[in-house]
Amino acid sequence: MLAMAAVMLSVATILITWSVMGGFLKTLIASGKTLVGDVAIVWPNVGFAYYEDLIERLEADELIDSASPTIETFGLIELPDGRIELISIKGVEVSSYSDVTGFADTMWWKPIDEPTSKDHEGEDIRLDPQYRQMFEGMQANGLSMTRENLKTGHIEAAGVLGIEVTGLNDRRVWGGYYPWSPNRALPNGGTERLDVFMPRDGSVGLTILALDSSGRPIDPVTRTIPIANEFQSGLYEVDQGTIFVPLDVIQRMLRLDEASKVEMVRDDENPFEIQVDPVTGEIGPKMKEVVGVDPARVTTVLVRGVDGAELEAVRTRVREIYSEFADAHRGLVPDAINMQHQIKTWEDLNRTMISAVKKETGLVLFIFGIVSFTTVFLVLAIFWSMATEKTKDIGVLRALGASTPGIAWLWIRYGASIGIVGSVTGTVIGYWVVLNINAIHDWMGRTFGLVIWDPRQYYFVEIPSQVDLSKAVIVFVVGILTCVLGAAIPAVHSARMDPVKALRFE
Amino acid sequence: MERMVQEREAGATVRSEPILSVRNVHKTYNLGRVKVPVLHGVDLDVAQGEWVTILGASGSGKSTLLHLIGGLDRPDKHTNEPASMRFCNRELTRESKRSLDRYRADDVGFVFQFYHLLPELSVLENVTVGGMIKHGRLGYRTRCKEIVDRASGLLDRFGLSHRLRHRPAELSGGERQRVAIARALINEPNLLLADEPTGNLDLRTGESILDAIIEHRRDAGLTLVMVTHDERIAAKSDRVIQLVDGRVEEA
Ligand SMILES: Nc1ncnc2c1ncn2[C@@H]1O[C@H](COP(=O)(O)OP(=O)(O)OP(=O)(O)O)[C@@H](O)[C@H]1O
Ligand SMILES: [Mg+2]
Numbered sequence: 195m196l197a198m199a200a201v202m203l204s205v206a207t208i209l210i211t212w213s214v215m216g217g218f219l220k221t222l223i224a225s226g227k228t229l230v231g232d233v234a235i236v237w238p239n240v241g242f243a244y245y246e247d248l249i250e251r252l253e254a255d256e257l258i259d260s261a262s263p264t265i266e267t268f269g270l271i272e273l274p275d276g277r278i279e280l281i282s283i284k285g286v287e288v289s290s291y292s293d294v295t296g297f298a299d300t301m302w303w304k305p306i307d308e309p310t311s312k313d314h315e316g317e318d319i320r321l322d323p324q325y326r327q328m329f330e331g332m333q334a335n336g337l338s339m340t341r342e343n344l345k346t347g348h349i350e351a352a353g354v355l356g357i358e359v360t361g362l363n364d365r366r367v368w369g370g371y372y373p374w375s376p377n378r379a380l381p382n383g384g385t386e387r388l389d390v391f392m393p394r395d396g397s398v399g400l401t402i403l404a405l406d407s408s409g410r411p412i413d414p415v416t417r418t419i420p421i422a423n424e425f426q427s428g429l430y431e432v433d434q435g436t437i438f439v440p441l442d443v444i445q446r447m448l449r450l451d452e453a454s455k456v457e458m459v460r461d462d463e464n465p466f467e468i469q470v471d472p473v474t475g476e477i478g479p480k481m482k483e484v485v486g487v488d489p490a491r492v493t494t495v496l497v498r499g500v501d502g503a504e505l506e507a508v509r510t511r512v513r514e515i516y517s518e519f520a521d522a523h524r525g526l527v528p529d530a531i532n533m534q535h536q537i538k539t540w541e542d543l544n545r546t547m548i549s550a551v552k553k554e555t556g557l558v559l560f561i562f563g564i565v566s567f568t569t570v571f572l573v574l575a576i577f578w579s580m581a582t583e584k585t586k587d588i589g590v591l592r593a594l595g596a597s598t599p600g601i602a603w604l605w606i607r608y609g610a611s612i613g614i615v616g617s618v619t620g621t622v623i624g625y626w627v628v629l630n631i632n633a634i635h636d637w638m639g640r641t642f643g644l645v646i647w648d649p650r651q652y653y654f655v656e657i658p659s660q661v662d663l664s665k666a667v668i669v670f671v672v673g674i675l676t677c678v679l680g681a682a683i684p685a686v687h688s689a690r691m692d693p694v695k696a697l698r699f700e
Numbered sequence: 701m702e703r704m705v706q707e708r709e710a711g712a713t714v715r716s717e718p719i720l721s722v723r724n725v726h727k728t729y730n731l732g733r734v735k736v737p738v739l740h741g742v743d744l745d746v747a748q749g750e751w752v753t754i755l756g757a758s759g760s761g762k763s764t765l766l767h768l769i770g771g772l773d774r775p776d777k778h779t780n781e782p783a784s785m786r787f788c789n790r791e792l793t794r795e796s797k798r799s800l801d802r803y804r805a806d807d808v809g810f811v812f813q814f815y816h817l818l819p820e821l822s823v824l825e826n827v828t829v830g831g832m833i834k835h836g837r838l839g840y841r842t843r844c845k846e847i848v849d850r851a852s853g854l855l856d857r858f859g860l861s862h863r864l865r866h867r868p869a870e871l872s873g874g875e876r877q878r879v880a881i882a883r884a885l886i887n888e889p890n891l892l893l894a895d896e897p898t899g900n901l902d903l904r905t906g907e908s909i910l911d912a913i914i915e916h917r918r919d920a921g922l923t924l925v926m927v928t929h930d931e932r933i934a935a936k937s938d939r940v941i942q943l944v945d946g947r948v949e950e951a
Contacts, residue, residue: 590816593772594883595805596833597798694773697816 197576197609197677198616204566205620205673206627211562212665213628215555217658222551225428226544228296229284231262231496233509234543235516236536240405241265241450241491242527248519249290252497257511259500262290263492265444271437272399273360274390275378281359282436283402285444285492288339294498297438300425302357302371303393304333311632313368320370332393336423339440343420344395351440352422353398358434360392363424367645392421400439404449410473415447441492450491505539513537566676573680577609581688588688589696601689602682609681610674617673621666628659718745719890719923720769723784726776726946727764738764739775740946748890751917751924753934756943762927763813765943766893769925770808771800787891805834809884811894813927815876817868823879824864827851830886847886854882858912874905878912885916892917894926898933906930 235248245263252261265285272278292298305326309316320329335341341352357363363371373392377385390396397420403411419439426433445451467480499508513534520530528536541548581588588601627634635657639645727739738761746752756762767773768785771792775783785792787807795803804810817826831847832840840847855861858878868876877897884892897913898906910933917924926937934940942949 586816587818587820590812590818591829591833592801593770593804593810593812593816594830594833595801595803595808597801600801600833692773694767697772697812 197573197680198612198619200569200572200576201613201616201673201677202620202623204569204676205617205669206624208559208562208566209621209624209661209666209669210627210631211558212555212669213624213659213661214631214657215551215558216662216665217660219548219551219555220660221428221658223541223544223548225432226547227540228300228427229432230540230543231294231498232503232505233497233499233512233537233539235495235497235512235533236266236493236538237528237533238266238493241493243489243491244519244523244527245490245492245495247522248495248516248527251515251519252495252512255511255515257499257503257508258515259498260290260293261495261497262287262294263441264291264494264496265441265448265450265492266494267402267444267448269400269402271359272401274362274388274392274396274398275360275376279359280435281400282432283400283444284436284438285441286339286438287441288337288438291496292337294496297425298337300427301333301336301354302424302426303329303336304423305329310368310370312636313370314636315368317366317368317372318370319372328394332423335393336425339422339438341393341420341422350420351443352420353400353440354438355392355398355421355424356433356436357424357426358430359424359437360396360398362388362390362392362396393423396421398437400437400447402444402447404447406449412449417443417447419443445490445492452490453488505541509537509539566672570676570680573609573612573677574683577605577681577684578687581605581684585688585691585696588691589693589698592691592693593697598689602685605681605685605688606678609677609685612681613674613677616677617670620673621670624669625661625666628661631657631659717748718786719748719750719788720744720746720925721784721786722769724781725765725768725783725785727761727768727773728776738946739768742943742946742948744941744948746891746923746925749917749921749923750939751926751937753937753940754925754927754943755929755931755934755940756927760943761946762943763895766810766895766925766927769891770810770893771795771803772810805830806887807890809887809889809892811877811880811884811892811897813895813899815868815873815880817876817879817883819868822865822867823855823860823871824848824851826868826879827855827882827886830883834887851882851886854885855879857916858882859908874901874909877901877909881909881913885920888920889922891923891925894924896927896929898928898930906933910936 249261249263252258264287265283267283267285269281269283270278271281286297288297304320306318306320309318309321319325335352336354339352339354340349342348343350357371358365362373362376364374365371375387375389378388380386397418399416400419401414401416404413404415406412419437425438427436442451464480468477469480470477497508497512499505513530516533516537517530520527520533591601592598635646722742722744725739725742726737729736729738742765744752744765754762754765764773768775775785775793777783783793787803790803792800792803818829821829828840828847828851831843831851835843835847852861852864855864855878858881860875860878860882863871863875868879871879877900881894881897884894892913894913898909901909913924914936916922924937926933928934939950
């Protein structure tokens with residue numbers, strides 16, 4: 195009975211842990227994918243040109259659904275309360291970007307009809323019919339990345355900010371946000387109440403370093419960008435450190451837009467003259483200035499395969515298409531050979547994060563595995579004492595002619611049946627708990643005030659969970675084996691006992 | 701080999717060829733470093749159908765000898781002359797553990813000095829368990845009815861038909877001993893080894909149990925080796941031997 199309970203509990207715990215960790219990983223991966231699409235072609239910093247041609251070529255392929263040009267860079271953001279933070283900036287063409295990624299769904303400020311799963315009280319202000327029109331406007335703003343300037347009436351290009359960036363959105367226990375107005379510290383030691391709601395009247399200052407045509411940073415450029423909406427991807431790192439800005443805005447800021455350019459080329463008329471580079475001090479051949487048109491550039495093209503397309507197949511196809519593209523623009527875009535390693539699936543891009551969580555899962559499982567290993571000893575101890583208690587009876591059975599393997603088999607069968615019953619109930623309980631884990635958790639929170647998974651700390655609103663049949667089967671089988679193993683040693687021991695001694699046992 | 705079987709009781713089917721022939725059996729127990737010699741060269745022949753009673757002081761090794769005959773234990777090996785225990789035409793000292801298991805299950809019935817019933821089983825199950833061991837789990841299933849019938853028949857003869865579902869703990873000592881005897885007889889053994897079957901019982905109960913055994917012996921042609929302290933019981937048997945100083949002395 196005791197042994198059965200031990201097995202049951204171990205089986206249930208392992209199954210629950212594994213499922214929750216697995217679900218955690220899956221949710222994380224899914225979130226990681228949301229803003230990336232399937233395959234990315236990345237040429238960092240300087241970017242590459244003629245991307246429109248590349249996109250055309252990509253979209254012509256039947257394996258590829260859509261592609262979108264983006265620029266990924268870093269800059270400084272000045273927030274309404276005066277803080278300046280490092281931020282990852284993504285310049286996107288919002289319509290094509292929404293096609294390739296789940297961007298549109300991550301938009302937070304929009305009217306909703308049903309409360310989110312944890313919002314039992316319906317506290318979410320997005321539910322409020324009174325604000326419906328306002329949120330509809332914000333949603334439209336987010337999807338067009340524009341906002342009307344309330345003073346001038348002009349429609350301006352606007353950014354979409356990660357919801358955790360400003361700190362002006364208070365994350366509630368039910369997993370949603372409530373905008374609030376904090377105080378801002380003033381230089382004279384006083385404070386000033388900030389009364390902004392970012393998608394309504396907030397804006398941020400964005401400072402980035404423009405690059406020259408060789409990729410070297412030149413002057414910093416600063417622009418004020420109104421905020422059209424805020425997004426929540428589900429990855430905290432992304433949501434607290436990312437801003438989306440219209441692609442043309444960022445291209446201009448980075449000077450990656452189409453422009454006439456001045457380029458230094460080797461002066462072939464005077465091949466033997468040299469000059470000293472004013473920046474590095476190096477001596478090189480004399481260069482001359484040439485004026486031409488520099489096409490617009492992007493650092494990244496994101497690609498989405500058609501539904502059901504194999505990720506690897508899409509990547510291979512993208513690589514092929516890039517090769518053709520590079521052939522067509524030889525010398526003007528990065529070589530196909532260099533680019534092969536820059537064409538990555540979203541899994542490659544998120545590899546470090548994914549492998550970190552995978553490792554964590556492995557570690558937790560390992561620890562629980564050790565804990566469960568003690569179950570073997572528990573079962574062993576329980577069986578040992580049972581076998582000792584039954585020494586005399588075993589002696590009787592031996593005297594009646596029962597063989598050593600016969601007796602051992604009796605115990606092992608007993609162990610196996612305990613293992614089976616324990617594992618079955620353990621699996622059922624574990625399965626049930628995982629399926630209802632959020633309900634159970636809520637109930638625990640209500641009844642005992644015990645909240646383990648606080649959405650204010652953990653970024654996922656719900657405790658993610660998934661029960662894999664294969665996992666359940668593995669845990670189940672291991673549970674039974676545990677019992678058999680625990681029963682086997684006492685079984686062999688008691689069966690091998692000298693029957694005469696066993697009969698004398700008191 | 702000279703036989704000295706005296707056919708005392710005519711009713712029994714006593715024949716002269718020995719079913720069991722024990723020669724030069726030594727047994728020494730090791731208690732840590734102390735050696736406890738119990739048997740020093742026991743010689744004993746038992747004829748088919750014979751009833752032999754073993755007398756001896758307490759601690760003289762009667763139970764030990766029964767255990768050896770019953771294949772529960774083995775005689776010492778390291779003596780000058782090797783021990784021999786022949787049963788029918790088998791040399792038990794040379795048999796494997798496995799075939800000794802079979803020997804106990806098929807040929808021997810054991811009645812222990814202290815009943816040794818299984819407390820978790822009912823009276824009926826305590827008897828049928830012998831059949832289960834003999835035939836194996838599968839074999840038992842096919843013969844289940846036959847064995848249960850036999851078991852309840854035996855228990856009926858021993859006056860326990862109304863007790864079949866009871867646990868041993870609910871029975872009196874005499875009733876328990878009768879259950880133990882029924883268990884020993886369930887597989888129709890050739891040889892019944894009974895270690896003081898009446899030792900813990902009052903005279904009348906003892907007699908009734910003895911009668912049950914005697915009756916069964918007559919019907920089944922059973923060979924019986926019995927240990928007892930009771931001279932009156934000994935007097936009823938075909939032959940009495942005495943264990944003295946680890947050897948057999950004919951009374
Ligand atoms: N397993 C054992 N280990 C050590 N000594 C033992 C063991 N079994 C029996 N003995 C010793 O061997 C001797 C003979 O024991 P046994 O049980 O055969 O005597 P017995 O003649 O049956 O006595 P009783 O009439 O009291 O039943 C005793 O002195 C006993 O202490
Ligand atoms: Mg004894």
